[in-house]
Amino acid sequence: MGLRWYHFALWAAFIAIMVAIPEFVSKGTLRIIIFANFLAIFAISWDVLSGRTGYISFGHPFLIGIGAYTSAILTKRFDVPIEWAIPAAVVMTMIGGIIVFLPALRIKGSYFALVTLAFMELTYQLVQVIRPDLTGGTRGMSGVQTLTRGALNGYYLSASLMVTIALSMWLLMRTQLGTALSAIGMNEESVRGSGLSTTKLKLFAFLTSAFVAGLGGAFYVHYLGSIAPRALFDINFLFTIIVAALIGGASTIIGPVIGAFFLTFLLEYLRPYLPGAERYFIYGLIALLLYMYEPKGIIELLRKGWHRLFSRHSVETPS
Amino acid sequence: MSHPLQIDKLVKRFGGLVATDNLSFTVEQGQSVGLIGPNGAGKTTVFAQIMGEHRQTSGSIRLYGKDIGAASTPERIRLGVSRTYQVPRPFAEMTVLENIRVGQMPNNLWQMIRRKPQHEKEVELALSVGFLPSDLGKTPGELSMGDLRKLEMARTMATGTSVMLLDEVFAGLTVAEIAQIASLIQQMRKDGMTFLIVSHDLKALEPLVDKVIAINYGARIAEGTFAEVMNNADVRSSYLGAA
Numbered sequence: 001m002g003l004r005w006y007h008f009a010l011w012a013a014f015i016a017i018m019v020a021i022p023e024f025v026s027k028g029t030l031r032i033i034i035f036a037n038f039l040a041i042f043a044i045s046w047d048v049l050s051g052r053t054g055y056i057s058f059g060h061p062f063l064i065g066i067g068a069y070t071s072a073i074l075t076k077r078f079d080v081p082i083e084w085a086i087p088a089a090v091v092m093t094m095i096g097g098i099i100v101f102l103p104a105l106r107i108k109g110s111y112f113a114l115v116t117l118a119f120m121e122l123t124y125q126l127v128q129v130i131r132p133d134l135t136g137g138t139r140g141m142s143g144v145q146t147l148t149r150g151a152l153n154g155y156y157l158s159a160s161l162m163v164t165i166a167l168s169m170w171l172l173m174r175t176q177l178g179t180a181l182s183a184i185g186m187n188e189e190s191v192r193g194s195g196l197s198t199t200k201l202k203l204f205a206f207l208t209s210a211f212v213a214g215l216g217g218a219f220y221v222h223y224l225g226s227i228a229p230r231a232l233f234d235i236n237f238l239f240t241i242i243v244a245a246l247i248g249g250a251s252t253i254i255g256p257v258i259g260a261f262f263l264t265f266l267l268e269y270l271r272p273y274l275p276g277a278e279r280y281f282i283y284g285l286i287a288l289l290l291y292m293y294e295p296k297g298i299i300e301l302l303r304k305g306w307h308r309l310f311s312r313h314s315v316e317t318p319s
Numbered sequence: 320m321s322h323p324l325q326i327d328k329l330v331k332r333f334g335g336l337v338a339t340d341n342l343s344f345t346v347e348q349g350q351s352v353g354l355i356g357p358n359g360a361g362k363t364t365v366f367a368q369i370m371g372e373h374r375q376t377s378g379s380i381r382l383y384g385k386d387i388g389a390a391s392t393p394e395r396i397r398l399g400v401s402r403t404y405q406v407p408r409p410f411a412e413m414t415v416l417e418n419i420r421v422g423q424m425p426n427n428l429w430q431m432i433r434r435k436p437q438h439e440k441e442v443e444l445a446l447s448v449g450f451l452p453s454d455l456g457k458t459p460g461e462l463s464m465g466d467l468r469k470l471e472m473a474r475t476m477a478t479g480t481s482v483m484l485l486d487e488v489f490a491g492l493t494v495a496e497i498a499q500i501a502s503l504i505q506q507m508r509k510d511g512m513t514f515l516i517v518s519h520d521l522k523a524l525e526p527l528v529d530k531v532i533a534i535n536y537g538a539r540i541a542e543g544t545f546a547e548v549m550n551n552a553d554v555r556s557s558y559l560g561a562a
Contacts, residue, residue, distance in 0.1 A: 172432065175431060175432045175433075176420065176424050176431040176432070176434065176435075176436055177428060177431040177432050179413075179417060179420060179421065179424075179436075180421060180424055180431060182410075182412070182413070183410050183413070183421045186410040186411050186412055186413070187408050187409070187410055187411070189408060190408040190409070190410060190421075190474075191421065192392050192393055193370075193392065193396070193401070193402070193404075193408070193475075194396070194421045194422045194424070194474060194477075194478055195393045195396030195397050195401070195422070195426055195478040196393055196421070196424060196426050197391070197393045197426055198393075200426075200428060201428070204428055
């Protein structure tokens with residue numbers, strides 16, 4: 001996989017920072033970081049599928065929603081222990097991933113994106129009318145069992161989940177499999193023409209993405225202790241995930257993590273100055289400028305900076 | 320012994336249009352066969368059917384004696400037949416070596432994760448089609464048309480193919496590049512590769528082929544050595560449009 005010393009150094013530094021953060025920040029900031037951790041998980045999930053294969057998913061809240069709802073319903077309505085509910089939620093989300101995969105056998109590009117958007121909208125309408133006694137209908141659910149108490153425990157749980165997912169996906173994407181998935185994004189016909197089954201590869205990408213989304217969704221609902229369909233199946237939530245992945249650097253796993261933190265803090269720090277929706281104007285402007293001048297995202301800016309610092313010693317760029 | 324490629328009574332209809340009309344031919348082991356015909360004669364459609372990109376309406380395609388009519392494109396490639404495209408289709412954001420790597424990969428997800436890229440073999444393939452060591456890290460955007468053709472041939476060879484279908488390999492190339500590609504094909508013929516080559520550049524094709532098949536409106540109009548086919552009255556009229 002071509003691991004180098006600086007890969008170990010960077011990962012060690014990343015983990016050390018994540019462990020040390022609670023020592024330096026307030027409870028309030030910690031709660032913001034917890035949200036950034038979950039956003040990073042969702043952005044990684046999106047990146048594994050859309051960043052690599054080019055099948056742009058506008059339906060990620062659909063997958064996250066399956067994970068969150070399954071675990072919430074199982075624990076709250078059926079008293080299933082949480083350690084069984086979460087794996088069950090992940091399995092359900094992967095089944096959802098297969099549903100999203102089916103149109104990808106036939107269509108791609110914007111048509112695929114729109115179909116996945118329809119999945120999200122459809123689920124939003126369905127949870128309100130089908131068995132509202134289970135889903136809580138429009139009002140959603142509250143009083144869902146939580147895994148942790150207090151910001152500190154919530155932080156450690158979300159951070160270790162995020163770091164574990166990021167590290168394992170990063171390692172997975174550095175194998176030849178990751179190369180093959182990227183190749184699909186560049187030219188799917190040529191991948192077939194190289195003797196590889198694109199159906200198999202795409203199914204793997206959808207299942208892996210759904211696995212991460214389901215895990216994130218289930219843990220998220222057990223952190224919040226509640227679920228609100230209007231906030232979950234929401235176009236703003238969807239775009240926050242996608243912009244986090246793109247602004248950080250799609251197809252890199254680490255980029256989406258950086259993007260998620262950048263975006264979360266940007267929106268939070270603008271809050272005192274611009275309490276309303278105007279914040280989104282600044283956020284849009286920054287995203288636009290970044291895409292214009294560095295379409296590969298923040299990670300590419302960092303990479304260039306690193307390269308400038310160390311170019312005398314190393315011709316390789318970290319990736 | 321069974322032939323590498325045997326096509327029997329192949330028919331392909333697109334609605335009312337007969338694109339391949341009862342076409343039969345055989346390519347023998349180590350042979351290089353030219354497939355020629357005027358624009359729209361159905362040469363590329365024949366390629367597409369051999370590769371399984373289009374399914375034939377009727378007739379059979381055999382690869383080393385095995386009927387591959389029901390196999391998918393990746394399955395056919397693993398059985399030993401591959402093609403290049405008239406317009407090269409590289410992976411735009413990958414280096415030369417990474418492009419070749421995709422051709423080398425095993426079609427098994429677990430093996431893909433477990434196995435490391437065979438770096439030496441990638442380099443060997445890249446150099447064997449005529450890349451310089453300094454080209455290996457370049458991306459397709461930095462390559463000339465001739466280099467893109469070489470890259471396609473290297474990626475095709477990386478799949479372990481023994482029958483290569485080349486679609487208009489000389490289109491859009493400079494004279495020097497044509498000479499390079501031609502000598503590459505000659506070298507590969509010596510190494511035992513079986514070829515089916517479509518080309519409009521008959522002058523470049525002549526030294527590369529043992530046999531030529533001419534088709535028009537999807538049907539075979541002549542078969543034989545290059546000189547025989549060129550002197551065939553039907554071939555001349557199909558190209559020149561005169562009787």
